[in-house]
Amino acid sequence: MIGVSGLSVTLGEREVLSDVTLQVRRGEWLAVIGPNGAGKSTLLKAVMGIVGHRGEVSIDERPAASLKPRARARLVAYAPQTPALPPDMTVSEYALLGRTPYIPYLGRESRHDREVTASVLDRLDLSSFAARRLGELSGGERQRVVLARALAQQAPVLLLDEPTTALDLGHQQQVLELVDRLRLADGLTVVSTLHDLTVAGQYADTLLLLAEGRAAAHGKPVQVLTGALIGKHFDAHVKIEPGPDGRPVVHLIRGGP
Amino acid sequence: MLDTQLRPARARPLWVAGALAVLAASMVAGLLGGAAGISPWQVVLQALDWLPFVEIDSGLAPIEKGLLYELRLPRVLVAAVVGGLLAMAGAGYQGVFRNPLADPYLLGAAAGAGLTTTLVIVMVPAPVLTIPVAAFVGAIGGVMLAFALGNTAGRSGGTATLVLAGVAVTSFLTAIQTFVQQFKVEELQRIYSWILGDVGGGWDQLWLVLPYAAVSSVALLVHGRMLDVLSVGDDEATALGVRASRVRLAVLLAASLATAAAVAVSGLIGFVGIVVPHVVRRLAGGSYRIVLPLSLIGGAAFLVLADLLARTVIAPAELPIGVVTMFIGAPFFVAVLRMTRRTST
Ligand SMILES: Nc1ncnc2c1ncn2[C@@H]1O[C@H](COP(=O)(O)OP(=O)(O)OP(=O)(O)O)[C@@H](O)[C@H]1O
Numbered sequence: 001m002i003g004v005s006g007l008s009v010t011l012g013e014r015e016v017l018s019d020v021t022l023q024v025r026r027g028e029w030l031a032v033i034g035p036n037g038a039g040k041s042t043l044l045k046a047v048m049g050i051v052g053h054r055g056e057v058s059i060d061e062r063p064a065a066s067l068k069p070r071a072r073a074r075l076v077a078y079a080p081q082t083p084a085l086p087p088d089m090t091v092s093e094y095a096l097l098g099r100t101p102y103i104p105y106l107g108r109e110s111r112h113d114r115e116v117t118a119s120v121l122d123r124l125d126l127s128s129f130a131a132r133r134l135g136e137l138s139g140g141e142r143q144r145v146v147l148a149r150a151l152a153q154q155a156p157v158l159l160l161d162e163p164t165t166a167l168d169l170g171h172q173q174q175v176l177e178l179v180d181r182l183r184l185a186d187g188l189t190v191v192s193t194l195h196d197l198t199v200a201g202q203y204a205d206t207l208l209l210l211a212e213g214r215a216a217a218h219g220k221p222v223q224v225l226t227g228a229l230i231g232k233h234f235d236a237h238v239k240i241e242p243g244p245d246g247r248p249v250v251h252l253i254r255g256g257p
Numbered sequence: 258m259l260d261t262q263l264r265p266a267r268a269r270p271l272w273v274a275g276a277l278a279v280l281a282a283s284m285v286a287g288l289l290g291g292a293a294g295i296s297p298w299q300v301v302l303q304a305l306d307w308l309p310f311v312e313i314d315s316g317l318a319p320i321e322k323g324l325l326y327e328l329r330l331p332r333v334l335v336a337a338v339v340g341g342l343l344a345m346a347g348a349g350y351q352g353v354f355r356n357p358l359a360d361p362y363l364l365g366a367a368a369g370a371g372l373t374t375t376l377v378i379v380m381v382p383a384p385v386l387t388i389p390v391a392a393f394v395g396a397i398g399g400v401m402l403a404f405a406l407g408n409t410a411g412r413s414g415g416t417a418t419l420v421l422a423g424v425a426v427t428s429f430l431t432a433i434q435t436f437v438q439q440f441k442v443e444e445l446q447r448i449y450s451w452i453l454g455d456v457g458g459g460w461d462q463l464w465l466v467l468p469y470a471a472v473s474s475v476a477l478l479v480h481g482r483m484l485d486v487l488s489v490g491d492d493e494a495t496a497l498g499v500r501a502s503r504v505r506l507a508v509l510l511a512a513s514l515a516t517a518a519a520v521a522v523s524g525l526i527g528f529v530g531i532v533v534p535h536v537v538r539r540l541a542g543g544s545y546r547i548v549l550p551l552s553l554i555g556g557a558a559f560l561v562l563a564d565l566l567a568r569t570v571i572a573p574a575e576l577p578i579g580v581v582t583m584f585i586g587a588p589f590f591v592a593v594l595r596m597t598r599r600t601s602t
């Protein structure tokens with residue numbers, strides 16, 4: 001569904017991503033992990049086409065560069081790590097923006113657009129917030145609103161940059177389960193960055209470990225979440241055990257390096 | 258129940274009705290402004306009589322009718338149109354630059370239009386028809402200059418940088434303008450009264466501004482939803498399939514046309530573009546689908562009242578209307594600046 005080959009990105013003077021190549025199959029969940037500044041967000045932006053890059057990106061077997069913005073927005077939805085939230089806009093107005101790729105330039109939302117958005121808000125427990133201003137929300141509520149906008153876009157590919165960092169345990173699970181259900185039911189392809197390695201290992205089919213802009217490891221959770229790789233690239237001291245379903249669980253060890 | 262909450266943003270009928278009522282009241286007050294012996298009720302009746310297909314006897318003497326029709330009415334209407342245009346243009350610039358302090362006056366649009374208009378007044382013998390064109394070119398040029406300067410000065414183009422750039426451009430263009438006008442000392446009076454703002458040009462001025470006003474208002478009003486999309490930032494607008502630069506250009510042109518039209522008939526009238534959209538945003542909601550139409554109505558009412566003050570405060574002498582708006586607008590501007598500082602950090 002997504003193909004990236006030889007992708008390099010230079011921001012300012014620095015090469016932030018170097019020669020990254022990967023494939024994401026339809027219906028697959030890829031989690032991008034790596035230390036701060038590794039280039040995870042930049043990778044998502046390059047796939048979204050909002051940062052200049054070298055190398056090829058293809059979406060749904062088509063070169064991304066050949067897609068018109070609207071066509072691309074119908075294929076890929078993106079929830080940024082640090083979204084700009086106009087404080088005076090209401091939750092429902094903001095979520096409705098996700099329908100933009102389906103609305104003519106000077107047109108207005110159809111009934112269908114409103115229904116889709118309403119059901120997304122409902123599924124994210126946000127119905128009671130619909131009329132609230134964005135400036136009056138908690139960090140976790142905001143994060144769910146951004147996700148609602150991305151889901152309202154109904155694109156077959158979801159790019160989620162740290163979708164759960166501000167969420168409490170219950171909402172974290174709710175959001176990830178929702179994404180997972182959508183993926184299994186509608187065949188969505190998901191690429192997300194995740195800081196919580198255990199969570200990444202739980203939900204993703206495949207992990208990509210980025211370090212200093214390069215792909216350091218790529219594979220199933222058990223292959224990537226190893227003490228050696230994590231110790232080397234995160235500079236962290238961890239213990240890794242198989243969880244109840246065999247997927248690795250990462251424990252932080254006190255008194256690390 | 259959920260479905261009703263999910264209405265896309267739009268100005269609520271109650272707000273529109275309220276704003277129109279305020280506008281109507283201020284226009285009656287503007288018509289009345291200072292004249293002895295005419296009751297508000299007679300003015301209302303007379304105003305209805307002016308409407309096509311309506312015949313009402315207001316009981317006014319012909320000379321009073323003449324005064325109202327030839328002097329007061331065009332003046333009130335020009336003030337309303339100019340105020341509406343400036344407020345809506347301000348809202349448009351605020352959306353384009355994602356900056357609550359953007360304003361035709363502060364951004365260099367008005368000063369640019371002022372410079373080119375002065376050039377035309379000085380160089381062309383009968384400049385009436387070339388003025389709007391000159392003002393338009395000047396308005397666009399001023400904004401572009403301020404924006405370019407703001408972008409090179411601060412990488413992020415934040416609130417403060419853009420405003421500072423606008424101030425620099427405004428001072429610079431005003432300096433050139435002063436330089437130019439000194440070549441034609443006999444036109445000085447005319448240029449000065451124009452610089453400080455004047456809506457007393459009569460019916461001719463109204464007919465001159467109306468076509469531009471209509472085009473630019475429609476062009477701005479239809480972009481409400483697109484400005485909402487822009488408000489989440491360029492990257493996210495792109496991710497939503499919108500070419501931010503195109504929207505920006507379209508709105509910039511429309512807002513500059515509105516500014517140019519306003520400046521061409523009334524001179525430089527500052528702060529309407531900040532004060533009105535800001536009040537609307539606080540009261541009625543932040544979406545541009547609300548802010549644009551309500552700014553149009555609110556700006557009209559605001560300038561009609563400002564003109565009334567200008568005519569009555571030191572009667573029989575008149576203050577330039579720009580002085581009144583600056584007197585109200587400058588303290589307001591400082592208050593807004595303080596508030597945005599607090600929320601953005
Ligand atoms: N506009 C920019 N100009 C220059 N360098 C940038 C720019 N944006 C990001 N960078 C740098 O690029 C590198 C990668 O940034 P990126 O946001 O992709 O990291 P990340 O892996 O998402 O980190 P985090 O885990 O903190 O979110 C960082 O070192 C960052 O400082």
Ligand SMILES: [Mg+2]
Nearest residue numbers: 040041042081
């Ligand atoms: Mg990041």
